[in-house]
């Protein structure tokens with residue numbers, strides 16, 4: 018038995034939710050209906066749990082025409098792609114990556130460098146016009162992805178020239194916008210070293226007045242070595258290798274020591290496209306939670322690293338075993354397009370009503386649990402002392418500014434074949450009144466187990482989809498009222514992630530959700546369903562979605578408790594109306610928001 022004691026009045030400081038990001042390739046996918054549905058679902062994570070999206074090759078969406086010496090650009094496809102991100106509440110982590118109509122030859126000739134600078138300036142000006150300076154100031158601009166691999170063709174000097182042009186282009190519009198890089202794949206690669214040296218003591222080839230600014234330094238470190246069949250991640254190794262970069266900067270470029278650090282591809286395993294069915298289970302999200310906690314403990318707390326953002330590069334489209342947040346069912350195969358970083362966009366508009374269906378994976382559900390954590394971190398004492406990197410059990414205790422408590426408890430070891438249970442006693446002091454609590458859990462194989470039990474259908478029926486989706490949500494394993502001691506006995510499965518929410522009894526129900534949109538999709542089985550999205554005040558922790566044949570009801574619950582602010586509901590000849598109700602932890606329901614399907 019491990020006793021875990023948390024004093025809600027003892028803050029350990031503000032808690033930056035530094036993991037709110039995902040990525041994928043290529044950016045062209047944003048024009049496809051499958052990615053649109055994906056973003057609608059991922060964007061509904063509570064607490065803006067996935068805020069930044071980092072697609073590769075966005076600039077391939079720009080078409081350029083050369084007339085004499087001047088270039089003109091057609092932005093229409095890029096506009097549509099960025100609009101889709103913004104529509105669903107995302108902020109671009111915008112890689113200045115791609116070659117519009119192949120017009121850019123390189124970054125050696127001064128004229129080519131100037132043309133790229135002007136292109137970047139025009140791009141950013143367009144973003145200002147469309148989304149406003151205030152919104153764009155919250156985005157990140159970054160260099161070409163992984164310039165130390167084959168993605169980049171112009172060498173180290175070409176890269177620093179390119180970076181100078183990117184910075185000068187952005188500065189021409191607004192020198193306060195965030196730009197950085199180099200997003201390198203290999204630990205301390207020559208490209209990484211050349212980039213930081215240039216930003217420390219080089220000279221911008223365009224301004225000749227010293228080095229270009231760098232607002233963050235981004236690197237990629239993942240949990241597994243390169244062999245496809247090496248399934249044992251080395252999660253502490255991610256932080257250890259990131260620290261090599263941090264120490265290198267501290268030692269060789271002390272002027273840059275306070276520049277924020279980002280790992281924007283921090284996946285448990287390299288190779289999004291390799292199918293490992295454990296990606297569909299709770300093994301992956303438990304690892305993700307541990308990796309995030311390791312960054313807090315080992316880098317932010319211990320090494321005082323100005324750690325800014327961590328992204329799992331898991332925004333791709335794929336099936337159960339892929340490193341994605343959702344499982345896709347439908348006729349398309351995206352593996353080739355995503356691997357080759359280019360999508361065939363011909364026929365795009367003709368094919369908007371393609372059959373598709375998505376089921377949430379635990380890797381998205383974990384972002385929901387993490388998104389419900391508070392803004393203040395609380396000190397944790399444990400007996401025996403917690404040693405998550407040895408035995409798997411770890412805790413992130415938090416408080417919201419309004420007093421609600423949220424404690425994440427994970428159990429994860431770097432070994433796929435280990436399982437077990439760890440009993441714990443969680444104590445949060447004395448109750449001064451009535452407190453409501455619920456424990457949400459991600460454990461086991463969730464929707465994937467249902468799919469296997471159904472005979473692993475490649476094209477599930479609508480009824481089968483409903484069964485899988487019901488199993489895809491975090492499970493409320495325990496809830497109730499605490500009146501004297503804020504104390505809970507729990508058994509924490511290995512692997513799992515658990516979120517304990519505790520709050521003082523709220524006297525009133527929260528406001529009704531506000532429906533934001535409803536979109537109709539055709540399922541692979543030919544059925545019709547509606548993707549509903551809503552907003553709601555923070556006092557609501559869960560939502561019930563109910564269906565009826567008539568406006569007046571009666572309404573039957575279809576989803577009892579959802580943490581995300583989106584759901585897919587079936588529409589048939591009979592079901593015509595849905596309601597979304599917000600619930601407080603005590604179970605008080607808001608007024609329903611009604612949608613005609």
Ligand code: 8U8
Nearest residue numbers: 041042162163202203286287288289290330
């Ligand atoms: C060959 C290789 C070595 C390496 O250390 O990292 C790589 C990363 C390598 C090849 C591609 C590569 O791409 C990144 O990682 C991918 C992945 O599947 O893990 C994708 O997540 C990324 O989009 C890509 O930038």
